[in-house]
Amino acid sequence: MLPIKKYIFVDLDNTVYPVKSMGDQLFAPILSLIKNSGKHDATIDSIKRMLTRKPFQYVAQHFNFDDVLTTECLGILQNLTISETLKPFDDYVVLKNIPCKKILVTAGFTILQQSKIQQLGIENDFEAFYIIDHTKAHVTKKDIFETILQQKKLLPHEVLVIGDDANSEIAAAQALGIDAVLINKIEANFIPPQITTVQYFEELLPMFHWQLVDA
Ligand SMILES: [Mg+2]
Structure with missing residues (x-):
């Protein structure tokens, strides 16, 4: 049965x-923040890939973002909306x-x-x-x-x-x-x-x- x-x-x-269909512009503001900070352990591509699959907090921890970078990213992500x-x-x-x-x-x-x-x-x-x-x-x-x-x-x-x-x-x-x-x-x-x-x-x-x- x-x-x-x-x-x-x-x-x-x-x-x-x-998630990929949302396009790159969604994560663009935080990716440029991450890129400019240099305060992480990985290439932007591998961070980007994981962002489409895992919650941000998991990604930040996984790639060792420092507290300042994490807080700045969270500030952006908490107010992000999809317009398309x-x-x-x-x-x-x-x-x-x-x-x-x-x-x-x-x-x-x-x-x-x-x-x-x-x-x-x-x-x-x-x-x-x-x-x-x-x-x-x-x-x-x-x-x-x-x-x-x-x-x-x-x-x-x-x-x-x-x-x-x-x-x-x-x-x-x-x-x-x-x-x-x-x-x-x-x-x-x-x-x-x-x-x-x-x-x-x-x-x-x-x-x-x-x-x-x-x-
Ligand atoms: Mg899922």
């Missing part, structure tokens, strides 16, 4: 849309149409993540949105998943978590006994072999039974 899923907890960046329309992945409509409830759980800067959601036009596709902003609170995806399970009186086996980061949402789901599938659309770095991976949302359909429940 396939497990019955009532909810999908969905990651945003590189799961719903490719963003396009979800081509097969996002398949995910959207899966007959169960969906909740978006994303980590990043509140204003920036909100403007991405707006520019993607996905406000009506989710029952709720959670933005984990590490400049405001030190909660993790695991904390948020646990909170939602409690609030909605859901059991771990009634939920599916999807995302592109083995160390973030996928690890959080596994720690709570929630099924997780890694959406691998942008050729992720190393994916541990025990993680279920798909490239297209269609591949999720036969893996579970889906059930639409009342909120």
Whole structure:
């Protein structure tokens, strides 16, 4: 018997849309700050690459940004918004149409993540949105998943978590006994072999039974 899923907890960046599509201008102001400071351990290209995949705080720590540089970058990033329309992945409509409830759980800067959601036009596709902003609170995806399970009186086996980061949402789901599938659309770095991976949302359909429940 396939497990019955009532909810999908969905990651945003590189799961719903490719971060790369936001273009270089988004990160340009902080990249030039970083470049001019010289206070980091890596080439601008490797920093830029990680910025499209990981939260800024992780990148700053990984490349040893000093406190001044980190604070200056945070000042910019906290107020950044997207002004252009963003396009979800081509097969996002398949995910959207899966007959169960969906909740978006994303980590990043509140204003920036909100403007991405707006520019993607996905406000009506989710029952709720959670933005984990590490400049405001030190909660993790695991904390948020646990909170939602409690609030909605859901059991771990009634939920599916999807995302592109083995160390973030996928690890959080596994720690709570929630099924997780890694959406691998942008050729992720190393994916541990025990993680279920798909490239297209269609591949999720036969893996579970889906059930639409009342909120
Ligand atoms: Mg992601």
